[in-house]
Amino acid sequence: MLSVTIEFNSILEEEAIDPQHATTKIVVVIPTLNECKAVGKVVGGVKHVMADYNCTVLIIDGHSTDGTDQIAKEKGATVIYQRGKGYGDALKTGFLYARKQLKAKVLVMLDADLTYHPKHIPALVAPILKDEADMVVGDRFAGMQKGAMPFVNRFGNKMLSLVAKLALGLNVYDTQSGMRAFKSTLLDRMKLEAVGMPLAMEMLAEAHDADARIREVPISYLPRVGETKLHPIKDGGRILGTTVRLMFDIRPLLFFGSIGAVLGIMGLLLHSLTLPTELAHLVFPYLFISGATLLFGFGFILVVIKSLRKRK
Numbered sequence: 001m002l003s004v005t006i007e008f009n010s011i012l013e014e015e016a017i018d019p020q021h022a023t024t025k026i027v028v029v030i031p032t033l034n035e036c037k038a039v040g041k042v043v044g045g046v047k048h049v050m051a052d053y054n055c056t057v058l059i060i061d062g063h064s065t066d067g068t069d070q071i072a073k074e075k076g077a078t079v080i081y082q083r084g085k086g087y088g089d090a091l092k093t094g095f096l097y098a099r100k101q102l103k104a105k106v107l108v109m110l111d112a113d114l115t116y117h118p119k120h121i122p123a124l125v126a127p128i129l130k131d132e133a134d135m136v137v138g139d140r141f142a143g144m145q146k147g148a149m150p151f152v153n154r155f156g157n158k159m160l161s162l163v164a165k166l167a168l169g170l171n172v173y174d175t176q177s178g179m180r181a182f183k184s185t186l187l188d189r190m191k192l193e194a195v196g197m198p199l200a201m202e203m204l205a206e207a208h209d210a211d212a213r214i215r216e217v218p219i220s221y222l223p224r225v226g227e228t229k230l231h232p233i234k235d236g237g238r239i240l241g242t243t244v245r246l247m248f249d250i251r252p253l254l255f256f257g258s259i260g261a262v263l264g265i266m267g268l269l270l271h272s273l274t275l276p277t278e279l280a281h282l283v284f285p286y287l288f289i290s291g292a293t294l295l296f297g298f299g300f301i302l303v304v305i306k307s308l309r310k311r312k
Ligand SMILES: Nc1nc2c(ncn2[C@@H]2O[C@H](COP(=O)(O)OP(=O)(O)O)[C@@H](O)[C@H]2O)c(=O)[nH]1
Pocket: 030, 031, 032, 033, 034, 035, 060, 061, 062, 063, 082, 085, 086, 087, 090, 110, 111, 112, 113, 178, 227, 228, 229, 230
């Protein structure tokens, strides 16, 4: 705890702001659920780092019962309350409010638990302000502090990013990072449905599918203050489920092709195993192979439909 506070208070290495970008509206969106121990410092830190920018700190509170919202207001944040439940729902509420009510051009995401240091925000928004990227993700593994992420979460994170690479073609090292910045116009090109933790993956997949320029920058990741809301197994499973759904939506040929390939291999195996016996004439293996061919064809049709829709 002590080391977290020292690190968090440490001298801020701020990136100099280009004067032509000082007027661009930036909204830092922070979902909170019972974060009374950390939220004041997070809001204060963001306001300090972003003092030279046209920046609003927006808290989307999930009806905390520990006074989180009051602390955030006292520190100068704009506080709104989510109607639904969940991390993803809170963020989507915040994105909408930031864009419509606050006229945000750039959105930044952050947790209210002191894990992400606000000093990284200028480096996250810089490529967007210079129009070199549409979304910038903070890579926590570049500055992972001791005790910041339990082994099971670290392993799960790596696995999810690997699955995202194979299933969605995402070349992002830290897909679950909650510290990001993106152009608010990107919201028009992303179909965001997730209400919980899977929103992080969905945003990346949708942005990638919309041909957005995604970049990663190194950030530090510090031990959390307060109780985590993440359930590694349950949320990990949900993120995996969402990734499969996204694969179906975004890469249908790979989705159906993979199932088809498994079926096809099984069919060929069955065929070669039964070849020396009188079972060889069984239609069973051929059903597998026909099924595989059908699945490939189905995937191909979906790809054509998708590309025709995109062209419209
Ligand atoms: N408004 C709202 N905020 C939430 C909810 N669940 C989590 N959060 C906040 O979202 C951020 C991320 O949650 P956290 O527990 O840190 O998850 P982790 O970073 O994946 O371990 C924190 O600031 C939480 O307070 C929710 O249901 N509603």
